[in-house]
Amino acid sequence: MRLEDLNYFLAVAEAGHVGRASTRLGHSQPALTKGLQRLEKELGIQLFERTPKGMTLTTAGAAFFERARHVRTGLDDAIKEASDLHLGKIGLVRVGVAPAYVQMLCAPACSALITQRPAARIHMTTGLNDALFGALRLGELDLCISAIAASPDPEFAQHPLMEDDLLVMAREQHPLFDKRALRFADLVEYGWILPTDKVMARRAIDARFLEAGLPTPEVVIESSSTVATLLPVVRTTDLLTVVGQRAAGPSGGGLRPIPLEQARWRRTIGICTRRGAYQSPLAKRFIEIVDQHARDLTGA
The missing domain is CATH 3.40.190.10 (Periplasmic binding protein-like II)
Known part of the structure; x- marks a missing residue:
């Protein structure tokens, strides 16, 4: 099995298209197509379903992809180790x-x-x-x-x-702090600034509300980066967010943590x-x- 054919396979599997994979690798489409054909012939299995929209892994191809990805990563590690030794561990x-x-x-x-x-x-x-x-x-x-x-x-x-626990934070004069008997359910009344649901912290927050029998927070601003960059919005609105305790610091910078144990996530x-x-x-x-x-x- 040729190493370049394995690289071609991984690139096409990740891109879902021979053209995009060839651009990424800097090789011609015919070279990739021939490499895939050689690999399928050597393995004796069909790796892809060819469609007008691109390339889709077969069931056998998907299983091979997972194994091949680990093999490629392991080989990269071996090359890196040899390089470190050659360079005197620098x-x-x-x-x-x-x-x-x-x-x-x-x-x-x-x-x-x-x-x-x-x-x-x-x-x-x-x-x-x-x-x-x-x-x-x-x-x-x-x-x-x-x-x-x-x-x-x-x-x-x-x-x-x-x-570094996550804390629900609000502006210092937020109406929640005026409530005599603050409850976790009161937090549902306000909008939130949160990361996307692919992030571990967001999933933990949503789970806490669901466990309490409450709807998940209404996300007014969803960020694919750190919500810390949006803290000025929290300071000037009634939106809530979550911040790491260490990042918030002792003063909070114009923000206060919500004083509820349920509004803290151990982390x-x-x-x-x-x-x-x-x-x-x-x-x-x-x-x-x-x-x-x-x-x-x-x-x-």
């Missing part, structure tokens, strides 16, 4: 980080790593955990720093760093890596630095 570390922890955890760790290893290079991707975990799963990241799941994905290894921030994946000495050192910095922050 190279690149690819870090994904949630926006709230760039300044708090990632930036100090980057400074320390560059001071200790001047030849090191860091590629940082900032995003919410749905995007970060997706990139980590595909082998595009060596690690990510974000909220970690209570029930982790078996593909990932998790290393807890600190607790652990940690480092995620792909279970069993190769970690370069540089990546391992970066993880050690982040871990120590988190210990310093929490007094652990």
